[in-house]
Amino acid sequence: MHPPIIIGGGVAGLTAAVKLAQRGLRPLVLEANPEWVGGRLRQTAPTEFSHNGRTWQFSQEHAVHGIWDGYVNFKALLAELGIQPNYVPAQDETWILGDGxxxxxxxxxRTIRHSLIPAPLHYxxxxxxxSFVRLLNVHDWASLPRVAGGLFAAMSIDPLAEQNPLHGLNLADMTSGWSPHLRALFAGLARNALAAEPSQIPAAGWIAFLRFYTLLRRAAWGFDYLPAGGGTAVCEPLAAKIRDLGGQIELGAEVQMIxxxxxxxxxxxxxxxxxxxxAPAGQxxxxxxxxxxxxxxxxxxxxxxxxxxxxxxxGIPTVIVRLWFTATASGVSEAGMFSGDFCFDNYFWLDQLQxxxxxxxxxxxxxxxxxxxxGTPHLLEQPDSMLIKQVVQDVTRAFPDLRGSWVQAIVQRNPATHTLFSVGGRGVHLGIRTPWPHLYACGDWVYHENPALYLERAVTTGLAAANALLGEANLAPHPILPHPAPERFAGWLVGRWTAVRLRKLARKKG
Ligand SMILES: Cc1cc2nc3c(=O)[nH]c(=O)nc-3n(C[C@H](O)[C@H](O)[C@H](O)COP(=O)(O)OP(=O)(O)OC[C@H]3O[C@@H](n4cnc5c(N)ncnc54)[C@H](O)[C@@H]3O)c2cc1C
Known part of the structure; x- marks a missing residue:
């Protein structure tokens, strides 16, 4: 019997490979990138520059990642393998709203995750x-009932469990009629969450995001950072484990056809x-x-x-800009989100994290x-020099303490491989078991009823794909941990609103 082949060495592929290797199957991972495993959590080429007679070198990564409270399988996988990054807990996030x-x-x-009011009313x-109230005007107050209505509607639908793509509905439709500031707040949140413009974001993806990351549990909005780039802290140690267990990883191996x-x-x-x-493969x-x-x-x-x-x-492209300053900004937290007329969507002070x-x-x-x-095509198309100019201008508008202290910048353009999360209809969204024999799928876009997105979805589907393959070989599956349940009140409301919605639907159909 030929060994199994895993096509792709991102987090999902590495998870599947290590789980198969733990059962003695010696998988072969074929990864297209010639230098690094990890996919969207990988390292990238280091950057080097001189400042005041000293040469500085910094390793780089695809982008800083947050490891959220609900990432139970991601954290359990690393802990089980003895990969124990010293997670850096997020302190707070600042919302910065620009209007000229x-x-x-x-x-x-912090206010959201430590709210004294139970979910889903914790906001x-x-x-x-x-400081928050000062950002709202009379139109915002008037549109709060609509916002609450939108959030309650999101509670009545579980697009993943129901495999309901909510065809034709996007986030812009869901927020139409809201006041401009509240629309801007949610557009900023949505861009941070799903990396696209509201009109591009499928409502099903947005609802799945809300339900997993914030709506049903206060603590769900808590997260940690990795103490170094994701490649160094997670993917390279994971690859080393696969090799130790007898698996093989080929870099620069781009699969053309199966x-x-x-x-x-x-x-x-x-x-x-x-x-x-x-290369022949059993599975x-x-x-x-x-x-x-x-x-x-x-x-x-x-x-x-x-x-x-x-x-x-x-798949959507993203651009990451890193800037070195000789001053720091006061009065803001280590990370946050921009909305309004800024040209970027979020920020992270790396000197406070890594x-x-x-x-x-x-x-x-x-x-x-x-x-x-x-998700701003005209901006992403600009040459690096123009982009840096605009970013530095906006950064000093947001953080005036930084004026005149900019030293260095790098622009990293990530290819259009980032998942714009959506839910496909039953039978048309590829799941763990595919229409083809002995071929399984995993990744942050693959259908599985679990509610998680991104890294946690990559790990969960990686585990599920390994288990499906192990089942074929009559080998014991690995446990997949359940994701945290909603808070009591939110759970009760979810049940109630879902029932109301289903009753309405049944009446319509009848
Ligand atoms: C800017 C940005 C910020 C993010 N922030 C967060 C965050 O804070 N928290 C979070 O949870 N997630 C975040 N994510 C998402 C997270 O990185 C992904 O969900 C996760 O890494 C996806 O893993 P994957 O294994 O499913 O896919 P990928 O990482 O895309 O891996 C797929 C792999 O397949 C390889 N490949 C493709 N085609 C071939 C081929 N033909 N042959 C061989 N190999 C091939 C690719 O090179 C790649 O290595 C972020 C993503 C981006 C872009």
Whole structure:
């Protein structure tokens, strides 16, 4: 029997590989990136520059990641393997609202997660916060009942459990009629969450995000940072474990086509260092991003016909800009979200999160800022120099203490592989078990009834794909931990609102 092949060495593929290797199956991971495993959690090329006669080198990553309270399988996987990053707990997040010269700020993260009011009413605690209240005007107050109605509607639908894509409905539709500030707040939150413009964000993806990350539990909005880049802290140690357990990882191995073998297995055609290879596999795990999965399945004659009937989430590009300063900003938390007329969507003070960047602050008294730009095509198309100019201008508008202290910037353009999370209809959204024998799928876009998104979804589906494959070989499955249940009141409301909605639907159909 040929060993299983995992196509893609992101978090989902590495999870599946380590779980198979733990059962003695010696998987082969084929990863297209020539240098690093980890996919969207990988390292990227380090940056080096001189400042005041000293040469500085910083390792880089795809983007800073938050490890949220509900990431039970992600954390359990690392703990079980003895990979124990010293997580850095998030303190607070500042919402910064830009409107020309007027810039408003409110610290909202801690208030939401430590609210005294039970979910889903916990956001009401913000009304006792003068900085938040000052950002609202009379139109905002008038539109609060509509906002509450929208949130309650989100409680009555569980798009993942129901496999309900809410066809044709996007976030812009859900927030139409809301006041401009509240729309801006939610647009900012949605861009941070799903990395796209409200009109691009499918309502089902938005509701799934709200339910998992904030609506049903106060603590769900709590999270940690990794103490170093995700590649260093998570993916490289995970890859080392796979190798220790007898698995193999080939970098720079880009799979071009998969073919069903005569004896029920698969043949995987890939290129590496400009040469073509064919590897036989007993079973395959497809662990690549959604656009690459769609391309591969359509390019492979044995899968093309059925793949053409599936829907795949859109892949979106992101841009990350890192800026070094000789000053720091006062009165803001270590991270936060922008909305209004800023050209970026969120920020992270790396010198408060990662040791390597702390050294810069200790030596220069300055900070290092990472900002993310999501879903604004005209901005993403600008050359680096223009983008940096605009980002620096907006950064000094948001943080006036930084004026005249900018030293260095790098722009990192991430390919359009990031999942714009959506839920496909029954039978058209690829799940763990695919329409093809001995071929399983995992990744942050793959259908599974669990409510998690992103890294936790990558790990959960990686575990589920490994278990499905182990089942074929009559080997014991690995446990998949349940995700935290809603708070009592939220749980009761979810049941009630769902019942009301279903009764309404039944009446309509009747
Ligand atoms: C800017 C940004 C910020 C983010 N922040 C967070 C966050 O704070 N918290 C969070 O949970 N998540 C965050 N995410 C999302 C998170 O990174 C992803 O959900 C997760 O890494 C997805 O893992 P994956 O294994 O499913 O896919 P990927 O990481 O995309 O892995 C797929 C792998 O397949 C490889 N591949 C593709 N095609 C082929 C082929 N033909 N042959 C071989 N290999 C191939 C790719 O090179 C890649 O390594 C963020 C993402 C971005 C872009």
């Amino acid at each position: 010269r007027r810039v408003g700020r409110a610290h909202i993260g 009401m605690q913000l009304m006792f916060k003068p 073919l069903q073998g005569a004896e029920g297995g698969w043949q995987v055609q890939y290129t590496q260092n400009g040469r073509s290879h064919i 395959l795990v497809l662990a690549i991003d959604a656009p690459s999965a769609q391309n591969l399945l359509l390019a492979s004659p044995d899968t093309a016909e059925q793949a053409a009937m599936l829907t795949f989430p859109q 040791d390597e960047y702390r050294a810069w602050r200790e030596a220069t008294g300055g900070g290092v800022l990472e900002v993310h730009i999501y």
